[in-house]
Amino acid sequence: MSAFQHSPPRQPAAGSGDAPADGVVDISLKRLIACRAQARRLGLATRGRVLATRAGSHLSPFRGPGMDYDESRVYVPGDDPRAMDWRLTARAARAHVKVFREERERPVWLLVDQRSSMRFATRVAFKSVIAARAAALLGWAAVERGERVGGLVFDETTHTEQRPQPRQHALLGLLGALAASPQSSSRGGGYALLAAAVDRLLRLRADGGTVFVISDFADVGTDANDDWLRRLGQRCEVALVAVHDPIEETAPPAGYWPVLLGGGRRLLDTTSAGRRAWYERGFRRRREALADLARRRGAHLLTLRTDWPVGASLARGLGQPAADAP
DSSP: OOOBOOOOOBOOOTTOTTSOSSOSSOOOHHHHHHHHHHHHTTTTTOTTOOSOOOTTOOOOTTTSOEEEEEEEEEOOTTSOGGGBOHHHHHHHTSOEEEEEEEEOOOOEEEEEEOOGGGSOOSBSSOHHHHHHHHHHHHHHHHHHTTOOEEEEEEOSSOEEEEEEESTTHHHHHHHHHHHSOOOOOOOOOHHHHHHHHHHHHHHTTOOSSEEEEEEOOTTBTTBOOOHHHHHHHHHSEEEEEEEEOHHHHSOOSSSEEEEEETTEEEEEEOOSHHHHHHHHHHHHHHHHHHHHHHHHTTOEEEEEETTSOHHHHHHHHTTOOOTTOO
């Protein structure tokens, strides 16, 4: 099911400082640059913490330095028991721990979806604005950490790509693309467009580091081809940042609602309880399919909603305290 017909979302409630103040359909470059100060308050640049736990995952360069195994040595009191080399310990009949060396130059990549389905909301801001704000916060937090940032912003007709560069040079290029008004299109493309964006990102030599894929993943479950995520996961640690509007998970009141479906305009009939239940099941199936995709391909999954504070939501998703989040 596609998004509801685009219409200006409600203005942010008073005191919702984490939402864009203009909070409607677009966000300015000035406001995205201002996210740098807010990113410092997120606590996302804390050293030595892992993005999430999964078998074989490395330390994310975004949450701390990447670590390469160097050697093993005999355990001494005070060593971190999580670094135990159990295989060598079993062979040598004496406790050993793994020693790691810091691995630098593992960039952060931002792959940001700005397709027409993202130009929609009923609360606070379009999904495209939430995605832009999330990309800015993640990018600035990485810059503050001293990491290189690169990535790609795409919609149905255009894309902007930036190879990772030191400081903020590449990030500013991406933020400029996010601030530009996208050429909204009702053309299809679905996962084919996402897969093409991943191909372009891989051609930028996206080897190592962390990729944040920020999208509503509106096509998940309608296309069984998830090879793009397999290929991306073979080269990088991947975090899927899923953005949705509250009305996508809860059916609207009884009535006829204009929607975009299959590149055309239709009416969504929610006049009966059965139809509303069918609508809500569709959203749950898509979210379950996305969670299953993330599990199968070893990716992390974070959730943003258009009426949730972006910074606090990212902080929770990344395992950070949210009390001081912007």
